Amino acid sequence: MSISVMKYFPESALVQLEFERVKTFLDTYCRTEYAKVKTAALRIHTRRDFIETELQQTHEYKLMLQSGMYFPNDFVLNLSKDLKLLSIPGAVLNGEQFMHLKKLAENTANIFRWLDNERRLAYPAMAKVVEDSYYEKVIAELIDGVLDEYGVVRDNASEELQRIRMSLFRKRSELRRVFARIVGKLNKQGYLTDIEESFMNGRRVLAVFAEQKRMIKGILHGESDSRRTSFIEPEETTELNNDIFSLENDESREVYRILRDLTGKLGIYAGLLKGYHDIAGEYDFIHAKAKFAIAMGGNYPQLTDRAHVHLVGAYHPLLLLYNQQSGKPTIPINLTLNDKNRILVISGPNAGGKTVTLKTVGLLQLMLQAGLLVPVQPTSEMGIFRQLMIHIGDTQSLEFELSTYSSHLKHMKHFMETANGKTLFFIDELGSGSDPNLGGAFAEVIMEELAHKHSFGIVTTHYLNLKVMANKVPGIINGAMQFDEKNLLPMYRLVVGKPGSSYTFSIAERIGLDKRLISKARGLVDEDHFTLDKLLNRTEQDLQKIDKDKAELHKLLKENERLKKEMQQVMDKERHNQEIERLKHQNKLSEDKLTYLKDMERRLKAMVIEWRRAEDKDKVVKLIHALLFNQKEKQVAEKHQKKLNEKFEETGGEIRVGDKARMLQNRQVGVVKAIRGKKAILQVGVVPITVDIKDLVVVVEKPMDKESG
Secondary structure (H helix, E strand, O other): OOOOEOEEEOOOHHHHOOHHHHHHHHHOOOOOHHHHHHHHOOOOEOOHHHHHHHHHHHHHHHHHHHOOOOOOOOOOOOOHHHHHHHOOOOOOOOHHHHHHHHHHHHHHHHHHHHOOHHHHHHOHHHHHHHOOOOOOOHHHHHHHHHEOOOOOEOHHHOHHHHHHHHHHHHHHHHHHHHHHHHHHHHHHHOOEEEEEEEEEOOEEEEEEEHHHHHHOOEEEEEEOOOOOEEEEEEHHHHHHHHHHHHHHHHHHHHHHHHHHHHHHHHHOOHHHHHHHHHHHHHHHHHHHHHHHHHHHOOEOOEEOOOOOEEEEEEOOHHHHHHHHHHOOOOOOEEEEEOOOOOEEEEEOOOOOOHHHHHHHHHHHHHHHHOOOOEOOOOOOEEOOOOEEEEEOOOOOOOOOOOOHHHHHHHHHHHHHHHOOOOEEEEEOOOOOOOOHHHHHHHHHHHHHHHHHOOOEEEEEOOOHHHHHHOOOOOOEEEEEEEEEOOOOEEEEEEEEOOOOOOOHHHHHHHOOOOHHHHHHHHHHOOHHHHHHHHHHHHHHHHHHHHHHHHHHHHHHHHHHHHHHHHHHHHHHHHHHHHHHHHHHHHHHHHHHHHHHHHHHHHHHHHHHHHHHHOOOHHHHHHHHHHHHHOHHHHHHHHHHHHHHHOOEEEOOOOOOOOOEEEEOOOOOEEEEEEEEOOEEEEEEOOEEEEEEHHHEEEEEEOHHHHHHO
């Protein structure tokens, strides 16, 4: 069976890569003790199925949070001790503890209710948390049968308790009456102080002036600090108090018996309830991981079981969070290590971001294998490594009194002896701390051996021989951190495929160092060495110019795309306006048709009325026939009528018989033949129509029409 937890070297590797700080950040999002313990014990796993489940659960919860969906896991109490007590035979839980267990059961019920069949299909990884559990409603029913909503044992929890509490109620009521009578009587006699009464030793007592205490028969329970007040239990209530005290003891014993019985009944569900407690904690842990992922822009990259690194838009999570708070930009890295190119040699000036790049890749790999989403583009593809080794900075061992370089070689020895095809290693400043020529030679040997072992890794260096070597040895590639030579500022951008210049002489010239000294230094440097560094320098600047031109071209292309979209929008708007005009025209035709049909309906109704009244039925039949079957003639007549209507102008005034009037709705003109209440009979052509008077207006022929007529 393969080892399921990643091996790492040295012991301080997780601290050096700041994985412990990631755990501290994650802890701030945990609400339950379970999640906090799980965060503290976070391990780096190597089993793909385990890692995939953890990542998928976090991804699903993250999607829910981003869409504003509510997941019903609100239980955050730590019931570890209560659940342990519940599993012990003969133990007794109190009311408050039972209420916490009930809330835990209700929380689980809500989760199972939420995870219906549809959601189990939509969120399979989230559903996996409860796949080995089930909801038992008996737990809440047992507690509800004994305790009320405040955790107090119900009166009807047993017949004995009901009898005791009924007796207590009667005795307390009797005590109140007796005590009230005594207080009233002694108040009249002036024996009682302002407070009148009090409670001492669980019994109701009178507050009597000290000088009057001998006037009252009873038991002295104590005195005030000033000794001016004596607290006396009157003899009339002593027996009642004794009865109540006895009943209260009976009640306590019965309540204890009931709670012990309930604890025993629930004890058989102790394991199930512990499972509920773990479920609540597990979902809280997933919730914390999802919140942390949102804060740092974490995503779910593609996962592969082989050794592989393909990072697109990758950020160092802690650096990203820090820069977000201070409003600074963070430069992402793009990097690929595969079977052909396993080892990346990063060169370039100091403080250019080499170590940050190295740490970014290492930390993201640790986070992914710990089940955490990582701040990379989802198109990234990340593999699984079984071993991680790191050598960063000054690692002197005081214990063995080793020098920096001795310690460095000791680590490299471990790297070469234990590395394999599932190893991911990181070496910062390979070969530093010794003679440049000798250190460079050893560095080449180390690199060749690690390449031979098919290990994956990143190495940072200033050695030119390693930059040259990267082009010769299969599996090793060059990379450089870009540098702005003009402003002497690092650009924190990784370029893979070419070595970087150390900019030693450029920096010296820019800061104004004496040219004589620079020339002398150049003379001491091997000519080939200097020429190569100069060539790298010039190549990098040329590439930066190409990148700048490419960015400008991209900007122009985007502008062209924007103008194209704007033109398309203008054309779409014009087509839309034309469509609106066409619909308006259609609607106008429909309105005219509707008006015509309403007019036809009104005329037919008028004819029905006329049919009922008229003696000459044939005349009415002819009218109906003319209306229904002579449409063309009718339309011609209507056009004629419309022209006729234009010859009239409205004068208004009261409608009288004999007046010419126009209908407001269809503007037809007729003669008022009769008025019946609020309606008028209007003769339009040969057809009499009944119309509301309010829908008519008096008209007269226009003078011009008369003249022309």
